[in-house]
Amino acid sequence: MRLKDKTALITGGGTGIGAATARLFAEEGAAVGITGRREAPLNEVAGEIKAAGGRALAVTGDVAITADCQRMVEETEAAFGQIGVLVNNAGTSTLTRADEISDELWDETIGTNLSGAFRLIRAVLPGMISQGSGSIVNVSSVLGQTGMKGAAAYGASKAGLDQLTRVLAVEYADRGIRVNSVAPAWVHTPMNKSVRDHASMYDRLKKRHPMGRFGTPDEIARAILHLASDEAAWTTGAVLTVDGGWTAV
Ligand SMILES: NC(=O)c1ccc[n+]([C@@H]2O[C@H](COP(=O)([O-])OP(=O)(O)OC[C@H]3O[C@@H](n4cnc5c(N)ncnc54)[C@H](OP(=O)(O)O)[C@@H]3O)[C@@H](O)[C@H]2O)c1
Numbered sequence: 001m002r003l004k005d006k007t008a009l010i011t012g013g014g015t016g017i018g019a020a021t022a023r024l025f026a027e028e029g030a031a032v033g034i035t036g037r038r039e040a041p042l043n044e045v046a047g048e049i050k051a052a053g054g055r056a057l058a059v060t061g062d063v064a065i066t067a068d069c070q071r072m073v074e075e076t077e078a079a080f081g082q083i084g085v086l087v088n089n090a091g092t093s094t095l096t097r098a099d100e101i102s103d104e105l106w107d108e109t110i111g112t113n114l115s116g117a118f119r120l121i122r123a124v125l126p127g128m129i130s131q132g133s134g135s136i137v138n139v140s141s142v143l144g145q146t147g148m149k150g151a152a153a154y155g156a157s158k159a160g161l162d163q164l165t166r167v168l169a170v171e172y173a174d175r176g177i178r179v180n181s182v183a184p185a186w187v188h189t190p191m192n193k194s195v196r197d198h199a200s201m202y203d204r205l206k207k208r209h210p211m212g213r214f215g216t217p218d219e220i221a222r223a224i225l226h227l228a229s230d231e232a233a234w235t236t237g238a239v240l241t242v243d244g245g246w247t248a249v
Helices: 016-027 039-051 066-080 103-131 152-175 190-196 199-208 217-228
Strands: 007-011 031-036 055-060 085-088 134-139 177-184 239-242
Touching (some): 007 016, 007 103, 016 039, 016 085, 016 217, 031 039, 039 055, 055 066, 103 134, 103 152, 103 177, 134 152, 152 177, 152 239, 190 199
Parallel strands (some): 007 085, 134 177, 177 239
C-alpha cells in the first residue's frame, strides 16, 4: 500500500479525475477528504469508498473562498489527522476567444484553477511544515504549455499553476515538502462532455494526440498517485505530462 496511514485532501473529488484519484488513494491505504461545491457527487464517491472498506469524508466548499479552503483542511484533519497529501484538482474550463472573455469569466477561471489551488496550499502548509513532510500535486494541463484557440484564460491559469509548482518546490524543499504537477491532455470526464458530443470536434481532438484517443481518469490518477507517494521521494518541481503524446508533437 503506497499511501498507508496517510491523510489526503483531494479537491474536486466528486467527479472525473478527482473521483478516480480518491478511489485509488483509498485502495492504497489513504484516508481521503474529498471536496467540491455539490454535495451529491461527493457523498456518492465517499459512500462507495466506505462500502469498500476505505475511509472517506465529503466536505462541501468552494476553492474560490478562503474560509471554505481553511474549513476543508480543518474538517479533514479533525476526521483523519494531519494532511500529508494535497491534490489540487478542482478546476473549471472555458474555450472562449480572448476578445469575448468577460471580466467575470476571466476571474472565475483564474480564481478557481490558480488562486483556488494557492488558497489550499497556504491552508495545508502550516501542518506540513510542523510535521516536516508533505506532498502536493497540482493538476494542470497541456494547455498551460501549448497554445490552443480559445484557451487564453484556461491556459494562463494552468501555466500559472505549473510555475507555482516550481516556486513552491524550491521554497519548501528544505522543509520536506514536495510540490509537483500532473499535466493531462484530453481526458474522458464531465468537463469536456460538450466537446465529445460534437462528433467532428471530438474526432479532430482525438487525432491531435499521437496515441489517437483521449485518456481515462484512472490513467491520470495513477500519475498523481506516483507523485503523491514516497515512490517519488526525490521528485519535486516536476511537471509530468500524461498526454498520449500531445506535447511531443
Ligand atoms: N478532462 C480533461 O480533458 C482535462 C485535461 C487537462 C486537465 N484537466 C484538469 O483536471 C482537473 C479535474 O477536471 P475533470 O476533467 O475531472 O473535470 P470535472 O469532472 O468537471 O471535475 C472538476 C471538479 O472540480 C470541482 N470544482 C470546480 N469548481 C470548483 C470550485 N470553485 N470549488 C470547488 N470545487 C470546484 C467540481 O465540483 P463542483 O462542480 O461540485 O464544485 C468537479 O468535481 C481540472 O483541474 C481540469 O482543469 C482536465
